[in-house]
Amino acid sequence: MSRKGQLTIQRKAIYDILTESKDHPTAAEIIDRLKQKEQHLAYATVYNSLRYLTEEGLIRELKLDGDASRYDACTEDHQHIVCKVCGRVDEVFTVVPQEWLHTVAVETGYTIEQQHVLVKGVCPECKEKGN
Numbered sequence: 001m002s003r004k005g006q007l008t009i010q011r012k013a014i015y016d017i018l019t020e021s022k023d024h025p026t027a028a029e030i031i032d033r034l035k036q037k038e039q040h041l042a043y044a045t046v047y048n049s050l051r052y053l054t055e056e057g058l059i060r061e062l063k064l065d066g067d068a069s070r071y072d073a074c075t076e077d078h079q080h081i082v083c084k085v086c087g088r089v090d091e092v093f094t095v096v097p098q099e100w101l102h103t104v105a106v107e108t109g110y111t112i113e114q115q116h117v118l119v120k121g122v123c124p125e126c127k128e129k130g131n
Contacts, residue, residue, distance in 0.1 A: 013039050018059055018073035024080075024089040026068040032066045064089065064118060079116065083123035087131040092119065 007015070017033050018025070026035065031046055041049075050071060053059045064068040064082055070089060079092040096117055105112050122131060 008042055010045050011052060014049045015053055018071055024062060024070040024072050026070055081119040081121060084120050085116055085122055085126040088123045
């Protein structure tokens with residue numbers, strides 16, 4: 001097997017960061033967390049590893065609000081909710097109704113192969129602060 005198809009030490013370090021994280025970090029946040037663990041990887045290595053892990057289906061890349069992609073080690077079907085105040089991202093495991101997906105398909109003419117619903121609101125901590 002070529003090195004490209006292996007879970008190298010660097011890829012494993014990044015994967016471990018993601019499996020330990022519940023906050024869907026950006027690449028920059030992953031780099032910071034690696035540095036905190038005294039693991040200093042080149043930016044290109046981190047980005048290439050994230051692309052590899054995504055392509056292999058080990059993680060999911062989330063393109064939510066903002067410019068930076070976020071990464072999620074939970075690959076089972078689920079949705080996300082984002083706080084409009086602080087940017088916190090949480091997972092939602094409520095199933096999207098098939099009736100709704102069918103209606104979307106009929107309305108648009110698309111064949112739906114996968115879906116990701118993004119819900120926005122105010123998280124409990126920001127709500128408590130009066131935001």
